[in-house]
Amino acid sequence: SAILDAIESGGNTADTMDAYLRHRFNLPTEQAITQTFLTTQRTGAISRLADLGLIAREKRGLRVTYLLTAKGTDLRSRLSRKD
Numbered sequence: 001s002a003i004l005d006a007i008e009s010g011g012n013t014a015d016t017m018d019a020y021l022r023h024r025f026n027l028p029t030e031q032a033i034t035q036t037f038l039t040t041q042r043t044g045a046i047s048r049l050a051d052l053g054l055i056a057r058e059k060r061g062l063r064v065t066y067l068l069t070a071k072g073t074d075l076r077s078r079l080s081r082k083d
Helices: 002-008 014-024 035-051 070-082
Strands: 055-060 063-068
Touching: 002 014, 002 035, 002 055, 002 063, 002 070, 014 035, 035 055, 063 070
Parallel strands: none
Antiparallel strands: 055 063
């Protein structure tokens, strides 16, 4: 859900998503969690969400932007209704 929330709130690149996740989970400094660990976890989660058809990757040269698919938007809506 955090990855889907990040994408919807504009954290749709690797750097902006990392910033969103650091803020959401109160990890403002490198001492709290290393950038390497965060990148590894984010990359794994994004790959799984893409495998499930919840997000898509849009490549423009070397840049990748993440997008919610219709299936991802539907899931996020259902999850937010439960909150």
